[in-house]
Amino acid sequence: MSPELTNHPLIRADGSATHTTSLFTILAAVNGPIEVQRRDELPEEAAIEVNIRPCAGIGGPRERWLESVLAALLKSVLLVHAHPRTLMQVTLQVLKEPSSGVRVRRRLGDVAVLPALVNAAFAACVDAGLPLGRTVVAGLAVVREDGDGVVVDPDEKALAGCRSVHAMGFDAQGELLLNESGGQFELRQWQDVFEVLKTTAAVAIAPTGEDEAMMNGDGTPAPWLRQALEGNAREAGAWRGVG
């Protein structure tokens, strides 16, 4: 199943996006640049605040860790120097997660949610019109229990019976921006995963040609992120009759 992106589902927030993968549904909202509290204010750049809210219950150390990973990533994506002494506030709400019937080991499940969070947050930032330095696409892959064989964008079953989980994020030039792994793996396996995820990330933002409709027919994965972003841009310019 290719990931889905819905733009601007919320009305109140400056920018928002819903991102659905085979495992998670994430709703992201971005407010910014807004007034920042004195204690968080940075003289030369915008402060970034990330809030992750789980589906059920209140956030704990797990959410705090995810927030710190995401804040670091967003800092390298957003042009924080363009808006000094302001705040970029990113709120991520998990709407759906793998059902509790499937037992996933703690650390593996924590890593698994990261790519969905990154993609949702990025799409919301685009929707909010924040100045961005680069594009980021994150992907998730697991190494099967037998030690070789990489599954990209796994379903619940693949996630429950895997040896290691890898979340990676790349920009349009193929530079690694996010690298988090969980479970047991060797360098060789990590390299395999790296190559595979780098390709899928490149595909997600590959330029669409004239024959866009034909590409989806023959089983090649669609450049879903580019399509979503282009759709967003088209909608944004619709009022003046452009494109």
Add this chain to the structure above:
Amino acid sequence: MPREQEPSTNEHDFVLSALQENLRLDSRPFQQFRPISLAFGDEYGVADVRIGKTRVLAKVSCEVTAPYTDRKFDGIFTISTELSPMGSPAFEVGRQDQTELLLSRLLEKAIRRSGALDTESLCIIAGAKCFHLRADLHVLDHDGNLVDASCLALIAALLHFRRPDVEVRGEEVTVFSIREREPVRLTIQHLPFCVTFSYYNTSSTTSAEPGIFLQDATLLEEQCRDGEIVISMNRFGEVCQIAKYGGTPVDGLSLLTCTNAALETAKRFDKLVKEKLAEDEKVKDRGGLMAELSAENERPMEPPPG
């Protein structure tokens, strides 16, 4: 965090003078709601309510824990209403503001303390094991009337939720997952709904004209109001609680008028929830096998002897 932007004096006066001419900014009648939509999630216990631009998502989940020692025969039911900056940038993370406090207090009174949920049915072994049911309310968009939307979402989610089936053999408890056994509905005694009236004190000192009451006020209307009255009642007109906030006095007769209006709204909510639930059940019940899957014991209500 920025504060909620307050309406300017001009805006404030405009809203009030329009109200005195029997007009609302969106040209609704005073007692009419904005369009309401109610949607259920794929999994049990998720309800998404939209009233105009306000959107609230309720999620009910449960786990097995030990009951409180002073309430051995009851399960645990908690409602969590933590507002996030998603709804409005004015909501701060980790600090309760007044909106949140009032919301959680009202829901507590309207749903938990009115005995809408039979907590005794959540008990598995007295004093040892019970279900802990928790309801999380996520405010996704805030454009006024949070209380009514949250209450509606919560009731809908509770009705939609199924808890896993359990089997008790002596001291041993088996909890069956959704795949193993068809989960069981919660025992809901009645369906209380909150209806909020925003009060505008338009009477001058000389005339004894009662003020204006609005149902389903938008955020702007809420910011301009003098007081509010929240009435929780079910479709039989049984009042669970009445709360009045704001300093201005409201005379008793108008309160009665409000209660009557609230009954109409409660009936509408009740109908809406039941219709949507039936629709959702029809979608989920593909092939019509749901009745056979049920492991629940039928308990026909018999009239008491004598």
